[in-house]
Amino acid sequence: MAKSKIGRGLGTPVPVPSHDLQDIITRTIWPAGQVIHRIHLNLYAGVKFNPGLKGNARFSPIKNASGANIPTLYGGTTFDCAAMETVFHDVPFAPGLKTYDKVKLADQVYSQVAPQGELVLADLSVTALRKLGIKRSQIIDTEKDHYPATRPWAEAIYAQCPDIQGLCWISRQDDRALAVMLFGDRIPAKMLVQSGVSLDLTGNSDVYSELLELADRIGVKIVGISF
Numbered sequence: 009m010a011k012s013k014i015g016r017g018l019g020t021p022v023p024v025p026s027h028d029l030q031d032i033i034t035r036t037i038w039p040a041g042q043v044i045h046r047i048h049l050n051l052y053a054g055v056k057f058n059p060g061l062k063g064n065a066r067f068s069p070i071k072n073a074s075g076a077n078i079p080t081l082y083g084g085t086t087f088d089c090a091a092m093e094t095v096f097h098d099v100p101f102a103p104g105l106k107t108y109d110k111v112k113l114a115d116q117v118y119s120q121v122a123p124q125g126e127l128v129l130a131d132l133s134v135t136a137l138r139k140l141g142i143k144r145s146q147i148i149d150t151e152k153d154h155y156p157a158t159r160p161w162a163e164a165i166y167a168q169c170p171d172i173q174g175l176c177w178i179s180r181q182d183d184r185a186l187a188v189m190l191f192g193d194r195i196p197a198k199m200l201v202q203s204g205v206s207l208d209l210t211g212n213s214d215v216y217s218e219l220l221e222l223a224d225r226i227g228v229k230i231v232g233i234s235f
Contacts, residue, residue, distance in 0.1 A: 022150065022157035023142050025164035033169055034136035036176055038127040043203065044083035044188060045090040046119045054119030054202040057081045057192030066148075066155055067162035067175055067189050078166060079192025081200075087118065088222055089185035095209070095219070097181060099228055108223065110210070110232030117206040118215050123199050129188065130165050132177035148180050166191055 026032075046054060057079035060069035068080040084090045095113065099106055134144050147158050165172060174190035181187075207215045223230055 022146050022154055025161050026141075027168070029140075029165055029168040032139050033165060033172065034131040034139060035172065036129050036131040036136075038123065038129055038174075038176065038188065040125050041122050042085075043120050043122045044081075044200075045085065045087050046081070046083040046121065047090045047094040047116055047209070048082075048119065050115050050117045050206065050208070054117075054121050054206050055081075055200040057190070057195075064152060064155055066150070066158050068159065070159055070163045070166065072163075072193075073167055078163075081190045081192060081195075082188070083121070084179060084182070084187045085185045086182070087218060089179050089182040089187060090118070091219060091222055092181035092226075093179060093187055096223070096226060096228065099226060104227065106226075106228045108228050108230050110230050113209045113219075113230075116209045118209060118212075119206040120203040121200045122203065123195075124201055125196075125199060127173045127190070127195070127199075128171055129174045129176040130169065130172050132175055134178070148177055162189070 048054075048058075052058065058068070058081065059079050060071075060077035063069050065082070068078075068082075070078050070080070072078055082093065084093055095116070096108070099108065132148065137144055137147070142161075147161060150158055162175060165175065172191075173194040174188060176186055176188050179185050179187040209219060210216050220230065
């Protein structure tokens with residue numbers, strides 16, 4: 009394993025990816041038909057990949073060896089996971105009541121998509137990370153200031169493992185669920201199929217009620233003018 013490096017802020021060092029990932033990455037299968045729950049901007053359809061032109065996520069935006077952007081799609085195994093990884097991602101780990109401005113929900117929708125065939129993903133669970141020589145605290149549990157150091161892992165896995173179509177890990181925000189990120193240029197056309205239509209987070213009463221229930225469980229009160 010190469011020398012560790014730290015993101016823009018202080019904290020746990022993030023090791024630089026090694027050059028033998030093809031042999032030591034643990035692969036896992038996302039079954040055909042298993043739903044991927046997504047919360048995303050209504051700018052994109054449920055099966056549309058983010059082109060990766062901007063952003064600051066743990067594993068995106070990323071580029072290939074030629075410098076081209078790799079499209080990505082994030083989701084999780086449950087609605088709660090999708091909401092925790094997006095809407096409530098930055099809610100602090102603090103006791104007592106926390107508020108969330110309802111205006112932040114504008115233009116966000118909930119979609120369910122599923123692959124029509126099996127997907128081969130890189131397993132980034134704790135047991136699989138041991139083989140890579142990296143701790144969960146160094147790649148999954150890091151804060152935003154470390155994302156510039158965690159994204160190279162996604163780029164390295166993409167570059168060294170051409171059979172791998174994305175990443176899968178136990179969600180930091182909801183450890184009852186799996187989070188997933190797919191490489192758009194490795195997912196065959198029409199592989200992902202959306203179930204139903206994308207539902208507005210505030211415009212659909214059922215979705216908004218589910219969001220309010222989750223907010224209550226994490227001590228958050230959604231405040232602001234109703235849409």
